[in-house]
Amino acid sequence: MKYDIRNTERKPNYKNLLKVLECKKPSQPTLFEFFMNNTLYAFLLEKEKLVYSDIKEYYVQVAKAFAVAGYDYVTLLACDLMFNPYDKHGKESASLNESAVVYDRKSFDAFDWPDAKVFDYSRLDYVSSRLSDGMKMVPCGPGGVLENVIALMGYDNLCYALYDNPSLVGDICDKVGSTLVEYYRITSPRNDVVAVISNDDWGFNTQTMISTEHLRKYIIPWHREIVDVIHGAGKPAILHSCGNREIVINDIISAGYDAIHSFEDNICPVEDLYKEYSGKIAVLGGIDLDFVCRATPDEVYDRSRKMVETAKSGYALGSGNSIPEYVPVENYMAMISAVYE
Secondary structure (H helix, E strand, C coil), X not given: CCCCCCCCCCCCCHHHHHHHHCCCCCXXXXXXXXXXXXXXXXXXXXXXXXXXXXXXXXXXXXXXXXXXXXXXXXXXXXXXXXCCCCCCCCCCCCCXXXXXXXXXXXXXXXXXXXXXXXXXXXXXXXXXXXXXXXXXXXXXXXXXXXXXXXXXXXXXXXXXXXXHCHHHHHHHHHHHHHHHHHHHHHHCCCCCECCEEEECCCECCCCXXXXXXXXXXXXXXXXXXXXXXXXXCCCCEEEECCCCCHHHHHHHHHCCCXXXXXXXXXXXXXXXXXXXXXXXXXXXCCECHHHXXXXXXHHHHHHHHHHHHHCXXXXXXXXXXXXXXXXXXXXXXXXXXXXXX
16 A cells, blocks of 8 residues: 555654644644544554444554554543433434434423533543553543534424524523533543544534524534633633534634634635634644545545645644545545655
8 A cells, every 4th residue: 555654653742733723833744633433443553353342442442543643642532421312323324303302391301411520531541541652632522512402302393493492492502511511621621631622513515504693692602611611721622513614613713712623625625714714723634525535545645745735834634524434545544644754
């Protein structure tokens, strides 16, 4: 494989990611990925498959794979907190209306709302003690405010309730938002945490999922609180949000986020967004996932290398979203090889 970097020496240094998040130039070109996939993790570790039976050991393997690929950190969920126990992950597709559990005042009152303080966060200690030298952790959330509200209510129910029962929407957002604030209050202060991801999808390809008026009334205020808690612990806050957010990009910046992640060429190529917002907010990833899948390895490498050479500060190279199973391994390797020159 032309772009195989598995035996290339590249020592982790979390300070590079910190420099990027401060919109400064890191000591060397830096990588960022939200998450990859188990097949790729096994490939990087030169294993047939990972051990899945123990969540702590699983994340140790993920951390080792991140280190082999050249990342300065590992992302992980800090505990098993979730709002709607119905799991859509692993399905080829799932309706945004599937398995709604809170849709009126009666179901709201009867719902067993989770308490972030009662969960077991010991995996952070376990993984931290086994990280490669120079690495730290980047915890992400169990979904974001809007994501979890949609998972609880169903998308159609939410859209109707925004007009028919706005007080219910407000109460659900407050339950979700306050729980996430507490989750980040627990995870952010740790010395082995370099930054924190707040992950909340806000948009479709052409527009936000709910109106900007409703985003600013129900969702963004809780993101400000999340950022305040993360910053209060002295850590940078990264927003991972899929979809078209162009109309609220200044709201994201004013909320205090240090970096933004998730880009698609058909919405706004990362090169254009970096040019416009460089210095205002760090830009992470952005090499369009469809492009990474369809282009040749050399084309992926060339675009990635050009982005690295252009974005000298406040940028870390990676995909526009994540690395699912269907991404060709050589194309992924071609992308990350651009920081090895």
